[in-house]
Amino acid sequence: MALTWTRREPSLRLAGAPAPAGAGDDILERLLRQVARGDEQAFADLYQRVAAAVFGLVSKVVRNPAQSEEVTQEVFVELWRTAPRFDPARGSARSWIMTCAHRRAVDRVRSAESAARRDDLAGRRDQGRPYDEVVEQVESSLEREHVRRSLKALTALQREAVVLAYYGGHTHREIAELLGVPQGTVKTRLRDGLIRLRDHLGVEA
Secondary structure, eight states: OOOOOOOOOSOTTTOSOOOOTTOOHHHHHHHHHHHHTTOHHHHHHHHHHHHHHHHHHHHHHHOOHHHHHHHHHHHHHHHHHHGGGOOGGGSOHHHHHHHHHHHHHHHHHHHHHHHHHHHHHHHHHTOOHHHHHHHHHHHHHSOHHHHHHHGGGSOHHHHHHHIIIIISOOOHHHHHHHHTSOHHHHHHHHHHHHHHHHHHHTOOO
16 A cells, blocks of 8 residues: 555654553554554554654754654655564564664765765866866956856856856855756856857957
């Protein structure tokens, strides 16, 4: 059965009421067995019992509140899909759930760090003298209006990068986020666009 229970609590900090006195891990094990059979109500009950604990653990690893909520939702999607794999002989239900949460949180942190390193390396590769020299030539030799009239000589991709940088005042990182491309790609578009502007307006290299 496909997962259809997708209700999102307003804040996972408040989600999941504490388990009543006397409620032990056997209840979580029973709920997991029911979830493994596709019982959506059992899944909702499981969420209410452990969501706060899962969110708390994820928050300690991820730190960012919004990302912590996303990871917590991912944990419960994974629990829905993998509940049949739970084996009480190998550990408690709570331990199994929290191990899943910790693994997801660590994966998110590693993914974010990897993306940051890729962006940094891409930016470093594109920081060369030719690019810097072209920027200086265009900015020192051309008035803004002349550049504006010459933008039609650029490709659409080059033009949007130049406009966002020099008329929108956006940083390379902001442009990358707006266009949904790596920072290295943004710098390449800017470099090529500025070179084309220089050539179009007859600025000497």
